[in-house]
Structures are given as C-alpha cells and as structure tokens.
C-alpha cells in the first residue's frame with residue numbers, strides 16, 4: 001500500500017472524532033448502537049466533507065489554485081464546508097447550487113446551509129431545477145480563468161479519489177478506536193450519496209485488514225445504481241492506494257429502500273428517526289442524509305434484518321444545519 005501519511009493533507013478538522021455508545025437508542029432499538037461522531041469534525045458546523053476537504057484543499061494549494069468551485073443542491077452540506085475551508089485558507093469560493101424539487105420551501109431558499117454559505121463569504125450561483133449544472137460549471141471555469149484566477153473544481157460531494165482519502169483516514173481511526181474500546185462491531189451503517197464516504201471507508205477497512213461490512217443506505221438511487229456509483233469510485237481509490245481492486249469486489253453493500261420519492265424529499269421514517277435521536281440521545285441528525293440512513297437502520301432492525309443485540313456503528317456524517325431549512329416538517 002502507498003504510504004498513506006505522505007498523501008498531502010491540510011489539517012482543518014477536529015479529530016479523532018469520538019466513537020460513542022448510544023445507550024437509550026440501543027434500548028429503544030434492541031441492538032447495540034454506537035455512533036462515530038463525524039458531525040463533530042468542527043469546521044463551521046462539521047460533517048463528513050471536512051475530512052475530504054483536508055485532502056482536496058491540499059491538492060488545490062499544490063496546484064496553485066486560488067478559487068474553490070463546487071456544485072450541489074441548494075442546501076448542500078458539502079457546499080457549506082467548502083465555503084468554510086475556502087475562508088480558512090484565504091481562497092475564493094464559487095458555489096453552484098441547484099434548487100431541489102419536492103422540498104419544503106418556507107425556509108429552504110434562505111436558511112440552513114445557504115444562510116451559512118453567505119456568511120462564510122461564498123459567491124452563490126442559484127440554478128433552477130432543470131438547469132444544466134455541468135454546462136454552467138464549465139462556463140464558470142472559463143470565465144474565472146479569463147479573469148486571471150486559478151480555479152479548482154471539486155466534484156459533487158467532494159467525491160474524487162483525493163477527497164475519498166478523508167474516509168480512508170476515518171476507517172483507520174475507527175479501527176484504532178474499536179480496538180482501544182475492545183469492541184466487536186458487526187456492521188457500519190452510513191448514508192451514501194456521491195459515495196466518497198462509502199468508497200473511502202471500504203478501502204480504509206481493507207487497508208487495515210478489517211472485515212467489518214459497510215452498509216450504505218442510498219439517499220437518492222436504487223441499491224444497484226448506488227452500488228455502481230460506489231464501485232466506479234472504489235476501483236480508482238484502491239488503485240491510488242496501490243491496493244488490489246479485486247480485494248473490494250464483494251464489499252459493496254447498498255440499500256435503496258429509504259430515500260422516499262427522491263433526494264431531499266422528506267419521508268415519515270426520516271422525521272421519526274430525527275425526532276427519536278434528538279429526544280433519546282440529544283443527537284441532531286439531518287433531513288437529507290443521516291435522517292434517512294437512520295430511518296433505514298430503524299426499519300431494518302424492526303424487520304430483524306439487523307439482529308437483536310448486534311453491534312451497529314452508525315457514522316454520523318453531519319448535516320444538522322439542514323434542519324433549519326426544513327422547519328415546517330418538524
């Protein structure tokens with residue numbers, strides 16, 4: 001394997017994030033639930049993207065970039081953390097944000113992540129639902145270059161090979177923590193979108209010779225479609241780490257039953273899971289990713305797919321600023 005510690009990284013998160021037991025949720029569910037608190041990565045509200053940005057910003061700076069450009073939904077947590085990382089490193093930030101069909105609208109356009117993006121000094125380009133994000137970002141890159149600036153384009157969710165290194169690091173951290181706490185974890189559960197989190201975790205667990213399975217609960221795609229997205233990233237991630245991609249061939253586990261109508265659209269299960277985590281553990285999930293992933297964990301436990309007494313590690317990937325954009329559904 002490549003010498004992982006030599007991959008350039010700009011420290012910006014608080015870590016290692018805690019890995020803690022959730023006793024009251026465990027009792028509620030009838031399985032032992034542990035939470036990896038990546039909502040506590042520290043950068044402007046925290047979340048999983050901070051880990052990816054440590055590697056992405058290092059790459060951008062190495063290339064002499066002075067402007068971070070990224071794309072996402074209007075309430076993107078990734079966009080918020082990118083804006084914060086740009087502010088911290090004195091870079092300009094251009095966010096191309098698309099409206100999301102079917103979301104509650106009272107606060108969606110002005111509160112939550114988008115309010116924070118503005119506070120963090122990002123320049124926001126608001127796109128309509130059917131506008132072509134890719135074409136817009138290409139035109140914006142040309143414009144920025146024409147102004148003599150040096151843009152660095154971060155793909156949706158920060159899910160490039162470089163960004164995924166953040167979750168290789170997280171997997172190594174988890175393996176150390178469960179060893180130190182003398183825990184046997186049966187499964188890791190995460191919300192999976194652009195898949196850098198899932199691909200990085202799988203690769204990192206392989207690197208640490210751990211065979212804990214990772215279940216990615218999809219926030220927008222069917223299980224086979226999400227598995228394809230994970231695989232398309234995992235293969236180059238393994239190659240970059242100088243690990244044999246074949247080692248990951250049977251390690252992609254996805255579930256597509258809990259995103260409801262589509263990305264960002266509330267479900268009854270998500271609302272129930274967000275309320276249960278808040279009232280039983282003082283734990284704030286989010287409406288788009290962790291709420292739906294936790295709703296999946298709840299339901300899989302109710303159906304006994306997740307066995308009674310088993311030890312489940314939920315990676316809390318952050319996103320609670322999104323709650324403020326969804327006020328009316330709570």
Ligand SMILES: Cc1ncc(COP(=O)(O)O)c(C=O)c1O
Pocket residue numbers: 047048076077078157159191192193194195196197198286289290317318319
């Ligand atoms: C809070 C939260 N959880 C999970 C994810 C999904 O991570 P990934 O895009 O790496 O699959 C995101 C992505 O934006 C997120 O904001």
